[in-house]
Amino acid sequence: MKLATSRLLREWVILTLLLSGLLVAAVRSGWLERADFWLYDTSVTWSGRAAPADILILAIDEESLGRQGRWPWSRQVLADAVERLTQAGAGPLLLDVIFSEPQSDDPAADARLATALARHGRVVLPVYMPDAGTTVAKPLPGLAAVARLGHAQALVDRDGVSRRYLSAEVAGGTAYPHVAQVLLELSGQLPAANASTSAVLVPFVGPSGHFMRRPLSALLDGHIPAEELKGRIILIGATATGLGDNLVTPLAGSSGAMPGIEFVANALDGLRSGLSPRPVEARPRLALSVALLLAVMVLLLLTTPQVALWATVLACLGAALAALGGLKWWGWWWPPAAPIAVMALAYPLWSWRRLEASLSAMTRETGRMAAMAKAGALPINEADAGSLFDPVEKRIDAITRAVDQIASALAIDGSLPEARQHREDMMRHLAHDLRSPLLSLRSLAANLSGDRRAENIAMLNRIDECARRALDLSEQFLLMGRAEALDPARFGEVDLVQILHQSADDLFDDARGTGSRIERRCALDYAPVRGDTRLLHRTLLNLGWNALRHGPRGGTVTLSLEESVAGYTLTVHDEGTGFESESLAHLSQRYAQSATSNPGHGLGLALARQVAEKHEATLSAEHPLEGGFNMVFRLARQTASGSL
Numbered sequence: 001m002k003l004a005t006s007r008l009l010r011e012w013v014i015l016t017l018l019l020s021g022l023l024v025a026a027v028r029s030g031w032l033e034r035a036d037f038w039l040y041d042t043s044v045t046w047s048g049r050a051a052p053a054d055i056l057i058l059a060i061d062e063e064s065l066g067r068q069g070r071w072p073w074s075r076q077v078l079a080d081a082v083e084r085l086t087q088a089g090a091g092p093l094l095l096d097v098i099f100s101e102p103q104s105d106d107p108a109a110d111a112r113l114a115t116a117l118a119r120h121g122r123v124v125l126p127v128y129m130p131d132a133g134t135t136v137a138k139p140l141p142g143l144a145a146v147a148r149l150g151h152a153q154a155l156v157d158r159d160g161v162s163r164r165y166l167s168a169e170v171a172g173g174t175a176y177p178h179v180a181q182v183l184l185e186l187s188g189q190l191p192a193a194n195a196s197t198s199a200v201l202v203p204f205v206g207p208s209g210h211f212m213r214r215p216l217s218a219l220l221d222g223h224i225p226a227e228e229l230k231g232r233i234i235l236i237g238a239t240a241t242g243l244g245d246n247l248v249t250p251l252a253g254s255s256g257a258m259p260g261i262e263f264v265a266n267a268l269d270g271l272r273s274g275l276s277p278r279p280v281e282a283r284p285r286l287a288l289s290v291a292l293l294l295a296v297m298v299l300l301l302l303t304t305p306q307v308a309l310w311a312t313v314l315a316c317l318g319a320a321l322a323a324l325g326g327l328k329w330w331g332w333w334w335p336p337a338a339p340i341a342v343m344a345l346a347y348p349l350w351s352w353r354r355l356e357a358s359l360s361a362m363t364r365e366t367g368r369m370a371a372m373a374k375a376g377a378l379p380i381n382e383a384d385a386g387s388l389f390d391p392v393e394k395r396i397d398a399i400t401r402a403v404d405q406i407a408s409a410l411a412i413d414g415s416l417p418e419a420r421q422h423r424e425d426m427m428r429h430l431a432h433d434l435r436s437p438l439l440s441l442r443s444l445a446a447n448l449s450g451d452r453r454a455e456n457i458a459m460l461n462r463i464d465e466c467a468r469r470a471l472d473l474s475e476q477f478l479l480m481g482r483a484e485a486l487d488p489a490r491f492g493e494v495d496l497v498q499i500l501h502q503s504a505d506d507l508f509d510d511a512r513g514t515g516s517r518i519e520r521r522c523a524l525d526y527a528p529v530r531g532d533t534r535l536l537h538r539t540l541l542n543l544g545w546n547a548l549r550h551g552p553r554g555g556t557v558t559l560s561l562e563e564s565v566a567g568y569t570l571t572v573h574d575e576g577t578g579f580e581s582e583s584l585a586h587l588s589q590r591y592a593q594s595a596t597s598n599p600g601h602g603l604g605l606a607l608a609r610q611v612a613e614k615h616e617a618t619l620s621a622e623h624p625l626e627g628g629f630n631m632v633f634r635l636a637r638q639t640a641s642g643s644l
Contacts, residue, residue: 007357008357011353011357012297012300012301012350015297015346015349015350015353016293016294016297019293019297019342019345019346019349020290020293020294022342022345023289023290023293023338023339023342024286024290026338026341026342027282027285027286027289027335027338027339028282028286031338032335032337032338032341033157033158033335033337034158034159035337035341036335036336036337037157037159037161037163037250039320039323039324039335039336039337040163040201040250040327040333041161041163041250043324043327043328044163044203044204044250044251045250045251047203047328048204048205048206048207048210049205049206050205051205051206051210051211051212051269052205052211052269052272053212054091054231054232054233055211055212055232055233055235055265055268055269056211056212056213056214056228056229056232056233056234056235057211057212057213057214057235057236057237057239057261057262057265058081058213058214058215058216058219058234058235058236059213059214059215059216059237059238059239059240059259059261060216060236060237060238060239060240060243061215061216061238061239061240062240062241063215063217064215064216064217064240065240065242066217067217067220067221068216068217068220071238071240071243074103074105074106074109075099075103075106075109075110075112075113076106076109076112076113077220078095078097078113078116078236079109079112079113079115079116080116080220081216081219081220081236082095082113082116082117082119082120082123083116083119084219084220084222085120085219085229085234086116086119086120087226088226088229088230089226089229089230089231090120090229090230090231090232090234091122091187091231091232091233091234092122092123092124092183092186092187092233092234093120093122093123093124093233093234093235093236094123094124094126094152094179094183094233094234094235094236094237094261094264095117095123095124095125095147095236096126096152096179096235096236096237096238096245096260096261096264097125097126097236097237098126098128098137098139099113099125099139099140099143100128100137100138100139100140101140102140110140110142110143111142113143114140114142114143114145114146117143117146117147118146122186122187123146123147123148124147124148124149124150124179124182124183124186125139125143125144125147125148125149125150126149126150126151126152126179127139127149127150127151127169127171127176128151128153129151129153129169129171135171135172136171136172136174136176148182148185148186149176149182150176150177150178150179150180150181150182151166151168151169151176151177151178151179152178152179152260152264153165153166153169154247154260154263155199156247160248161248161249161250161252162247162248162249162263163201163202163204163249163250164199164200164201164202165178165180165199165200165202165263165267166178166198166199166200167181167198167199167200178200178267179264180264180267180268180270180271181271183233183268184268184271184272187233189272198279199279200267200270200271200276201276201277201279201333202249202263202266202267202270202276203266203269203270203273203275203276203277204249204250204251204266205265205266205269206251207251207252207258208249208251208252208256208257208258208259208262209262210262211262211265211266213239213262216236233268235261235264235265235268236261237259237260237261237264238259238260238261239259239261239262245259245260245261246258246259246260247259247260247263249263277327277332277333278332278333279332279333279334279335280332280333280334285334285335288334288339289338289339289342292315292319292339292343293339293342293343293346295315296311296312296315296343296346296347297346297350299311299312300312300346300347300350301350305351305354308347308350308351309347312343312344312346312347315343316340316343316344319336319339319340319343320336320340322334322336323335323336488614488615488616491530491531491532492530492531492533493528493529493530494528494529494530494531494532494533494536495526495527495528496524496527496528496529496536496561496568496570496635497522497524497525497526497527497561499533499536499537499540500520500522500540500559500560500561500570501520501522502537503537503540503541503544503559504518504519504520504544504559506541507541507544507545507548507557507559510544510545510548511548511557514548514553514554515553515554516548516551516553516554516555516556516557517555517556517557518544518556518557518558518559519556519557519558519559520558520559520560521558521559521560521561522560522561524561524563527561527563527568529567529568529615529635529637531615531635532611532614532615535607535611535614536611536615538607538611539607539608539611539612539633540559540570540572540633542605542607542608543572543608543631543633544557544559544572546572546605546631547572547573547574547576547629547631548574550574550576550578551574551575551576551629552574552575552576555574555575555576556574556575557572557573557574558571558572558573558574559571559572559573560573565637566634566636566637567634567635567636567637568634568635568637569632569633569634569635570632570633570634570635571630571631571632571633572630572631572633573624573628573629573630574628574629575627575628575629576628576629577629578621578623578628578629578630579621579629608631608633612633615635616635616636617633617634617635617636618632618633618634619631619632619633620632620634
């Protein structure tokens, strides 16, 4: 036992270490990043909210292109838009247009745009990094001198979806914060941006088109009142399909691609509202993941497989809910896919080791029992496993059969002293009752050896009777053990009609020997119950033999089967006087005998009573009004037939 426990703990430690290593690798490598993204996207889809009223997108859309002409427009046009915003008292402005080259057809346009930007005083211009930080396209020096610079690039994850941005992009030794951070700084709603390059998740307000949006041409045409512009954060950018500034977001399924300028609006609102999730740092994330795994492994070690299964399921669900809850209520994001996957893997792996250990133990124990049985130390016999093909089921079946055989041999009825006393009584009566017929057989055989005339038929009949009695006695003992060890949970479906007819057929020869007749009465074609066919058949035979033995010679014994609402009734009727119903309790005790001239061995009624108890039936002695004597065996439908 100590050796088995030590091996179990050793295997648990090894498995825990292997799974911990797998978890660390999964967390650091991002193998299950897509599953984490799916969970985040689901949360974003469910957590939509109203767009802020102080953020206005002035879109370079199809309508504006139709009124102002194809893109690119003259910077004189953009200067007009900036001047109108300044006059209306608009707040910080993002002009999401790349001005890396001068306007060749109108050199004065760049200067006018620079003047308009300077007059406004709170303008942000984007830088463009086509080579991921190796090069940078900056606005013209004249424009860069009068504006704040920032990057407006979104990160594209492995699944092609944009849901993050870098708080700062570094190029040429210079860190450029995201334009959303610069806008909030200019509005006085956020301290000066730092040079952190960490990735920031965007808590999307809603699908594309959720933010307040007006065509830029409406501003240029004077169709937007000044009060609609005053104090608002203005974002000018392209939304027209042909300009190519569109991103796939977690909400793309409901509205299509989102323009880059609206991605900036979502990032801006997330930063300002404090809803931008803060990813858990690498070390705390790893520590939390490993702690969850260790908790599950301890439960697997200390609890039953069923409890361990539910604990594993609840741990996986709890990890997913914790990630969603942290995202919604506390503003932090802990990717749970890796710990969930490893915890889900822990249960089948540990269950497999448990099953292997259990199979090894059962194989070892069945081998020990087989060896002890061969040596005579255990009263069990090797039996065929039948159609069983599963190794575990075979071992379980072997152990179950061995226990049943031991219980039957010992006649276990709940108390060891009583079991011992019963075994002693059984052996004493068996020795006494078997000895007499066997001695008679020897004496009769000796007489026949000297005289082989055919006239000795009567003596041969006596030999046959003694042999039959000895065989019957041994059969009764075996059936008593079978009845006492019977498990009602293993009952199968049997047909009482078939049992009745078979019993009547088996009683025919015995009846003819006494000059009696056997009759059967049954109007049923099928009477299904759950029970043991062999024991029910032997019970009916015992009742029939008692009727033939104690009824008048030459009389009629009738076996009948009737159906009622309560169940089925088996009746054995003879034309004798029988005995009083009060005597049934005594006569159905083991080894009890009647005071007739033809006593039995005292096991027939005892077996019948035992079978009745196992089938939750009743056995009664009755004297019908028309005369004679009945032994009645009643099986209640709800108990004997189960679901039938």
